[in-house]
Amino acid sequence: MFQKTYYATHPDMMAGASNEDLRDRYLVSDLFRPGEIILNYSHGERFIIGGAVPAGGPLALPVRSEPPSDAGRPLLERREMSVVNIGASAGTVTVDGQALELAQREALYIPMNAAEVTFAGDGARYYLLSVPAHRALTLHKLALSDVVPMERGSLETANERSIYQLILPHTCASASLCLGMTILKPGSVWNTMPPHVHERRSEIYLYFDLPEDDRVFHYMGEPDALRHIVMANEEVVISPPWSVHMGAGTRAYSFIWAMAGENLDYNDMNVVDICQLS
Template identity: 40%
Template sequence: MKVNYNNNPRDSRTYDTERLRDEYLTETMFKEDDIVSVYSHIDRIVILGVLPKNEDLELDRFINSKDFGVDFFLQRREFGLINLGGKAQIKTKSESYDLDYLDGLYLGMSTENVEFCSLDINNPALLYCISAPAHHKYPSRIIKQSEANYIVLGVQVHSNERIIRQYLHPEVLPTCQLSMGVTCLKEGSVWNTMPPHTHERRMEAYFYFDVKPQQVVFHMMGEPEETRHVVMRNHQMILSPSWSIHSGCGTQNYSFIWGMLGENQTFDDMDFVDMNTIK
C-alpha cells in the first residue's frame, strides 16, 4: 500500500516536478490480478485499482486490516466503485452484484468477504474504488449508468461542454460522506472545472481515463495564487487537498472519475476563484 501524508500548502509551493508528482500522483492504478491501494492521510481516503483476470481477488487478502486497527477492511468504512472494463461480479458475505461498463456499486459499512472477479478473462473488469471512514451502515446497491444523476454543463464556445454522472450522491442514494461520479468531455472540449474552485470542507481525487495514446491532460492544482500543473496520462490518479484548485486541460477530450469526502456532500458547495486573481 502506498501511503501519502497531508501537506502544508506553504511547503507545496517549493516542490519541483518530481516532488509534486511523488506527493500527489499515482501513475499506475491497475496491475493484472492485483489490487493497487493508496492510503492518504487527507481525510483518510483509500483509493484502489482492481484488475481481476485469471483469478478472483479477495479484498482482505490484499489489504492488511491490522493497518487500520480493525478485524476486516470495511468494518468501519464505506466503499464505492465504478467499472471501467468488461463485465464484473462483486461478491460479499451475503450478496452478489453483476456490473457492466460504467456501472457503479456502493457497499455499506461492515460489509464482509468482498471479492472481485471478471466474467470474461478476454475483457477483464477494471474497478476503480474509493473508501471513506463511516459512522453508519447504509444499504449496499448497484447504481446502473442509467440510474446516475445526469447533468450537462459548459458550452462549446468555452471548450468545456461536458456530461456529469453522479453515482454516489444524495439524490441517488444515502452514504455517510462519500461522493463519487464521472465527468466526460464532449468532442472538441478540453477544459474541466474552469473557472476553478476550492472547497475547504472537502478533499477530492481525480482519476483520468479515455485519455488517448499520445495525448495528455495538464492537471492544475495548488493555491489559487500559487498554481502548479501535473502532466497526466491514461489511468492515473491525483489527490487534491481542500486548499487546492483541481482543474484540467487536455490535448484532446477525455473523461475522469471524481471522488470527494469531508464535512458535507453538497456538490455545489464551492469557493469559486476569480479569474482575475488566479496566478
C-alpha cells in the same frame, strides 16, 4: 498492505517544490495491474485509493494488516467503499455472498461492515475508493442511466461535458463519500470550469478514456500560485482542501471525482474567478 502512503500537506509546501516533488506527493499511478489489488492510503480524509484487475481469476479485498490490534479484521469494518468498472467488459462484484454484475462505467456503493468483497471478470477494471464511515447504509448499484446528468459548458469554450452525480444524497445514501463521473464531449478538453476550492473536503480525480499518447495537464495549488502535474490515462491525483483543481487535456476524456469531508453538499465550494488565477 498499502503500495504507498500520501501524507497531508500545507500550502506552504508548494513553494520551491519541484515537479518530481508534486508527483510524489499528489500523483497516484500504477493502480491497475492484471491479477492484483493495489491499495494506497491518503491522510486526506483517510481515503484508500485502489484498483482491482481480476485477470485470470477472482480477487478478494484484503483484510486489515495494521494496526496489530486490527490484523485479520475486514477492511470495511468501519469504512464504506465505492467501486466503478472502467474496463471494456462487464464483471461481477460479490459482497457478503450477493453477486452484482457491473457493466462498463457502472458503479457500486458498498456500506460499512461488509465482511467479504470479491472482484471477478476478465476485461473488468475496478477503481476503488474507501473512507471511514459512522453508520451502515444500503448496498446500491448505479448506472449512468439511473441519473439525470448535469449538462455544463459549451463547445465554444472547449468545456462541454455531462456530469453524473452517482453517490450523493439524492441518488445514493452514504455516510461521507460523494462520487460522480464527468464525460467530456468530443472537441472539449477543459474539465472543471470555473475552478474552485473545497475548504471542507478533499477531492480525488481519476482520469481515464485517454489514449496512450495523450495527456491531461492537471492544475493545482493556491489560486495565486498555480502549479500543474502532467497525467496519463488511468492516473489519479489527490487535491487537498486548500488547492484549486482543474485540468485540460490534449483531447476529450472522462474522469471520476470523489470527495469526503464535513458534509455531503455538492455545492459546498469556493468558486475562483478565472481572472484571479496566476
